[in-house]
Amino acid sequence: MPARRVGGMTTTAHAHTDGARTSAPRSRMELFRVAPDIYRTMSAFQSAASDGLDPVVAALVKIRASQLNKCAFCLDMHLTHAREAGERQLRLDLLPAWEEAGEQGVYSERERAALALTEAMTDLAGGSVPDEVYERAARHFDEAELARLIAQIVAINAWNRFQVATRAVPAGLAAERSEQ
Secondary structure, eight states: OOEEEETTEEEEEEEOTTSOEEEEEOOSOOHHHHOHHHHHHHHHHHHHHHTTSOHHHHHHHHHHHHHHTTOHHHHHHHHHHHHHTTOOHHHHHHGGGHHHHHHTTSSOHHHHHHHHHHHHHHOOTTSSOOHHHHHHHHHHSOHHHHHHHHHHHHHHHHHHHHHHHTTOOOHHHHHHHHHO
């Protein structure tokens, strides 16, 4: 189908079963194709950050940062991975309200400390990470784990920003549209 430029985005018309046509957005850029060295380096950093970090904590951090950064691509990917790894849907559903849900036992204190650090590092509008947030995380993670947790938060924020800037199309959405 012919592609056309709309508001800086390349779109392709797709036919639905009812005969209506919609414009499906495409990513502005595919980082892995345009700058494979940057993609490989970021992937290596992501892998190093995850190595030795509790995979459940890592998943929650990735999802929460992606929610805060409004990254549909990363949310689609990390929610899918979390479900495939056996994460309960209720915990995924309540993640935007993790503080209240945590008080009700949905998240462990360790997970809540990681989520508080994630929020503080993702939204730096108020300045640096507050001491009480850092110290809370330091009580639940040894120094090596804390370094990896911080690196994980840095990595997902970097990925979010790449995907948001390039308007990366979530894989689930792309698959859904290809079926239409």
